[in-house]
Amino acid sequence: MEFGLKQLVFYVFALLTVGSAVIVVTIRNIVYAAFSLMMTLFSVAGLYVFLQADFLAATQVVVYVGGILVLILFGVMMTSGRLDMKLKMERGQLFWGGLVSLLIFILLLSVITNTPQWKNVDEGASLEPTTHQIGEMIMRQEFLLPFEVTSILLLVALIGAALISRKEVREE
Amino acid sequence: MPFSLQYLANHLSQFWVQTSENWAQRFVENHVPFLGHLPYSLGELIIMLMCCAIFVAVVPLLPLGLVLAERKVSAHIQDRVGPMRVGPHGTLQTLADGIKLLFKEDYIPKQGDKLLFILAPYIIFASSFAVFAAIPFGRSILVSDLNIGIFYIMAISSIIVMGVIMAGWASNSKWSLLGAMRSAAQLVSYEIPIGLSILTIIMLMQTLNMQEIVEKQDGLWNWLIFRSPFTFIAFFVFFISSIAEVNRTPFDLPEAESELVAGFHTEYSGMRFALFFIAEYANMFAVSAIAATLFLGGWQGILPGVDILGGLPGFVIKTLFLVFVMMWIRWTLPRLRVDQLMNLCWKYFIPISFFNILGVGIWGLIFPEDTLVSIVISLVIIVLGLIGVFAVFGKGVSKAPVPQASSAS
Amino acid sequence: MSLQHYLVISISLFTLGIFCVLTRRNAISILMGIELILNSCNLNFVAFSRYVTPPDDISGQVIALFGIALAAAEAAVFLAIILAIYREFRTISPDETDTLKG
Numbered sequence: 053m054e055f056g057l058k059q060l061v062f063y064v065f066a067l068l069t070v071g072s073a074v075i076v077v078t079i080r081n082i083v084y085a086a087f088s089l090m091m092t093l094f095s096v097a098g099l100y101v102f103l104q105a106d107f108l109a110a111t112q113v114v115v116y117v118g119g120i121l122v123l124i125l126f127g128v129m130m131t132s133g134r135l136d137m138k139l140k141m142e143r144g145q146l147f148w149g150g151l152v153s154l155l156i157f158i159l160l161l162s163v164i165t166n167t168p169q170w171k172n173v174d175e176g177a178s179l180e181p182t183t184h185q186i187g188e189m190i191m192r193q194e195f196l197l198p199f200e201v202t203s204i205l206l207l208v209a210l211i212g213a214a215l216i217s218r219k220e221v222r223e224e
Numbered sequence: 225m226p227f228s229l230q231y232l233a234n235h236l237s238q239f240w241v242q243t244s245e246n247w248a249q250r251f252v253e254n255h256v257p258f259l260g261h262l263p264y265s266l267g268e269l270i271i272m273l274m275c276c277a278i279f280v281a282v283v284p285l286l287p288l289g290l291v292l293a294e295r296k297v298s299a300h301i302q303d304r305v306g307p308m309r310v311g312p313h314g315t316l317q318t319l320a321d322g323i324k325l326l327f328k329e330d331y332i333p334k335q336g337d338k339l340l341f342i343l344a345p346y347i348i349f350a351s352s353f354a355v356f357a358a359i360p361f362g363r364s365i366l367v368s369d370l371n372i373g374i375f376y377i378m379a380i381s382s383i384i385v386m387g388v389i390m391a392g393w394a395s396n397s398k399w400s401l402l403g404a405m406r407s408a409a410q411l412v413s414y415e416i417p418i419g420l421s422i423l424t425i426i427m428l429m430q431t432l433n434m435q436e437i438v439e440k441q442d443g444l445w446n447w448l449i450f451r452s453p454f455t456f457i458a459f460f461v462f463f464i465s466s467i468a469e470v471n472r473t474p475f476d477l478p479e480a481e482s483e484l485v486a487g488f489h490t491e492y493s494g495m496r497f498a499l500f501f502i503a504e505y506a507n508m509f510a511v512s513a514i515a516a517t518l519f520l521g522g523w524q525g526i527l528p529g530v531d532i533l534g535g536l537p538g539f540v541i542k543t544l545f546l547v548f549v550m551m552w553i554r555w556t557l558p559r560l561r562v563d564q565l566m567n568l569c570w571k572y573f574i575p576i577s578f579f580n581i582l583g584v585g586i587w588g589l590i591f592p593e594d595t596l597v598s599i600v601i602s603l604v605i606i607v608l609g610l611i612g613v614f615a616v617f618g619k620g621v622s623k624a625p626v627p628q629a630s631s632a633s
Numbered sequence: 634m635s636l637q638h639y640l641v642i643s644i645s646l647f648t649l650g651i652f653c654v655l656t657r658r659n660a661i662s663i664l665m666g667i668e669l670i671l672n673s674c675n676l677n678f679v680a681f682s683r684y685v686t687p688p689d690d691i692s693g694q695v696i697a698l699f700g701i702a703l704a705a706a707e708a709a710v711f712l713a714i715i716l717a718i719y720r721e722f723r724t725i726s727p728d729e730t731d732t733l734k735g
Contacts, residue, residue, distance in 0.1 A: 066638065070645045076665055077653040083393060087340065089665050090386055092646075096672050099642065103683045105694045106372050108701075110379040112675075115701050118382025120668065120708045122412055125389050127661050127712045129405070131719045144728075149655030153648045160644040170636050170685075181371040182691050183432055189695050202702050209706035213713035 062102055069095040080143070082128055090121050107183045283356055287505035291318045294505075294551050301555040328494035333395060336491065340394035345492070345499040347387035352503040354380045355510045360435050362523045362536040373434035374422055377514060378415075381469075384507075385411045388488050391500075395491035403487030406477050406562070413569045414468040414475075420577035421462035424455055424584045425518050438522035445599050446528070447521040452591075452598075453605040454583040459519040461573050461580070463546070466511035468565070470504065473554040477562060512546035513539075520546075639680035646673035660715050660725040667711075668704065675700045 072091035079085050093116040100109035164170065190199045292307070292315065299306030307314035332341055358373045360366040370376050385408050392404020425448055429437050441447050449459045468475035471487075479487030489500045516522060520542050523535025532538070560568070591598035646669050653666025675697040682693020715725055722730050 062638070066642050069642055070649075073646055073649045073669055076669065077649045077656075082659065082662060083337075083340075085662060085665060087386070087390065089668065092669065093672065094383075096646075096676060099639070099676060100679055103639070103679045105679050105683075105691075105697070106370075107375070108679060108694050108697055110372050110375045111698060111701055113379035114375075114382055115705050116668070118379070118385060118415065119412070119705055122385055122389070122408055123708055123712050124661060124664060125393075126405075126408070127664075127715055129393070129401075131661065131715060131725050143656050144658055145656055149652055152655060153652040156651060157644060157648040160647070161641070164637055164640045164644065170640070182694060183372060185689075185691055186695055186698070189692065190698075195692070195695050195699075198699060202699055206702060206706050209710050213709040216710070217713040217716045 062099075065095045065098040065102070068092075069099065083125070086121065086125050086128060089124070090117055093117055093121070105182060107181075107186055280353065283353060283506060284502055286509050287502045288318050288322070290505045290509060290547065291321075291501070293547075294554075297548065297551045298555045301552070322498065325494055325498040330495065331491075331493045333397070333491050336396040337394040340390050341491075342496075344387050344391035344394060345496045345503075347390065348384055349499045349503045351380050351383040351387065352507045352510065356506075356513075358434055359510070359513050359517060360438055360522060361539055366435065369435055370433070372432045374426070374437070374514075374518070375432050377434075378419060378422065381507075381510075382411075382415060391492070392488040395488070397491050399486070399490045400488050403479055403490070407471060407479075407488055410468060410471070410475065410477065410565065413566065414465045414573075417461050417465045417569060417573035417577045418469060420574070420581060421458040421465070422518065424458045424577075424580050427581070427584050427588060428452070428455065434517055434522075438517055438524060441521040442524050442528035444521070444526045445603075446594065447519065447524075449519040450599065450603060450606065451594065452584060452587045452602045453609060454580045454587060455519065456602075456606050456609075457576065458580050458584075459515070461577055462519070463515055463549075465569070465573060466515060467550055467553065468569070470507045470511055470550075472508070472550060474557040474560050475565060476559060477565060508547060508550060509543065512550065513543045515546055516542040636680060636684040639676060639684075643673045643676045643680070646670070646676070658726050658728060660718070660727055661712075663727070664708065664711050664715075668708070671700060671704045 069092055072088045072095065075088040076085050076092060079088065093112065097109040097112040097116075100106075100112060189195050295317070296306045296314075307317035310316040310320045332338055355377050357368050358366075358370050358376050360369075388407045388411070389404050392400045392402075392407070395401070425437065426432060428448065428451060429440060431437060437448075444450070448455050450456065471479060479489070489497060492500060516539060522542075523539040525532070525535065525538050650666045650669030650673065653669060654663050657663050657666065678693040678697045678700070680693075682691055686693065718730055719725050724730065
């Protein structure tokens with residue numbers, strides 16, 4: 053098998069993705085977990101670039117790193133009570149949780165390795181830049197309705213989040 | 225003048241292939257059987273690193289000049305002369321300051337989080353410099369001609385928030401954390417009007433590629449700021465939000481000296497502080513360059529087809545003008561309050577941006593092609609609108625009492 | 634790189650996300666686990682659209698875009714609920730917040 057720069061970079065990204073995800077689930081310091089999650093999300097964006105989904109990669113970085121992670125960090129700092137360095141997390145059910153996860157992993161791995169039509173799939177010709185096609189599909193073709201529904205969902209989520217997190221003024 | 229890094233890279237890689245066919249590849253293939261095709265890839269890698277090295281060596285010189293420019297501009301606005309001692313007319317002052325910072329003690333707070341404290345400046349520095357990779361400096365002077373150019377820039381610049389929060393948290397200081405929180409809230413909020421303003425451009429141009437956007441703006445009347453009245457509004461929304469995005473006065477709440485010492489980089493000193501400082505000025509140059517590219521024609525000249533030296537001087541002049549306007553604003557206006565800052569973003573800029581998007585959509589339906597008629601109509605609307613704005617708001621300004629200079633402070 | 638490489642990365646992320654959700658005792662960490670799971674799903678969609686469907690069909694990427702939008706909405710609502718819970722109970726451990734009426 054050819055092992056060039058592309059393969060090397062791919063394996064680096066794969067290692068970063070899985071390695072930082074392991075840190076996310078094992079480390080006890082929650083702020084470290086959040087920054088490690090940033091690494092995971094960023095490497096997943098890198099994998100999207102490998103799959104020639106450039107628009108999606110940029111979206112991943114904008115939404116996850118610039119939006120969701122900032123939200124998560126805000127949540128961490130607002131709910132930790134006092135802002136000191138000891139933001140340790142409690143864990144439980146390590147044995148049963150690990151067992152269940154391991155079983156799921158083995159099950160999925162066996163599915164992947166035993167499905168004949170997924171073996172040795174050809175990568176195919178490299179795609180054109182996908183941005184234009186994504187726009188066509190969302191605005192003109194079959195994904196128009198889901199797109200509109202998603203926009204309504206986002207609006208509902210916005211109003212709902214603002215309503216829930218607002219401080220209640222009780223008259224007593 | 226076909227000078228571009230890509231051009232250089234192509235030639236270098238061809239050179240590498242030729243030489244490696246002669247001896248390097250054969251040598252490695254004979255003696256390191258496991259590596260196989262690695263030499264060619266290594267050649268690619270070395271060329272990439274060389275391009276990066278040129279870039280990383282040249283771009284930090286910009287802040288060096290900008291810091292001096294800021295001090296001189298502020299001095300002249302405040303009727304002083306600014307730094308004069310080092311070099312002729314104080315031109316080497318920044319260099320002296322840089323050397324001083326380089327030799328200062330590298331102080332890391334004992335109670336802080338050492339790893340994140342060290343990591344944070346690098347994240348901010350790297351992401352503010354990665355933005356330059358997609359900005360076209362001239363007809364063929366650009367690092368990478370990305371097909372998602374402007375979206376890539378937005379994505380990369382949104383990583384800066386993480387660095388800011390990291391720095392603020394790792395310092396374990398109240399000032400730093402408060403500054404970082406304010407900064408994060410501000411960056412996340414002002415990203416929305418910026419994104420929506422860029423969206424108006426994308427709707428008119430139907431491309432995300434920076435180079436194509438510039439190529440369609442040949443001639444002053446084709447610059448996107450004049451293309452329709454809505455892009456004219458979008459330019460000001462974009463520019464003001466950009467000032468907020470780079471945390472400069474009147475939006476410098478995250479590092480307000482009189483409240484928070486220095487915001488998220490209070491605890492930093494020496495070279496780490498210099499990294500923040502360089503990143504700040506690089507950011508300022510970058511947002512000005514993006515504004516110049518998207519709205520003011522980038523490297524295109526005033527007349528179509530006239531671009532001296534691939535358009536580089538024109539581009540730099542436009543960008544530096546916008547940088548100067550930022551400095552001018554900084555040394556003229558006082559700081560906003562937090563609620564005013566958020567009101568400005570959520571109650572004014574975001575609704576205006578949505579209105580802009582709607583307007584540009586309708587404009588695109590009415591004038592699918594740029595004709596003389598559409599440009600004339602747009603210019604007329606812009607001029608009438610400006611006259612109207614000055615007629616409504618200008619009166620109050622001229623009647624306002626002129627504050628007397630006091631010697632109290 | 635074949636399809637299987639991507640699928641192995643994807644199931645690793647999925648399993649780690651499940652592990653995170655099962656073992657953590659902090660609501661925000663659980664949210665991180667859910668984000669991992671969502672990412673693995675998106676990666677699957679994109680990988681299948683690259684390798685399995687015909688080359689001019691990129692609906693997998695579009696669905697992944699919708700997935701990202703859903704993740705954003707979900708995170709916003711999740712954190713709003715967590716803040717409300719924290720204000721009521723002064724803790725965000727899912728084991729201790731067990732009364733419905735505050």
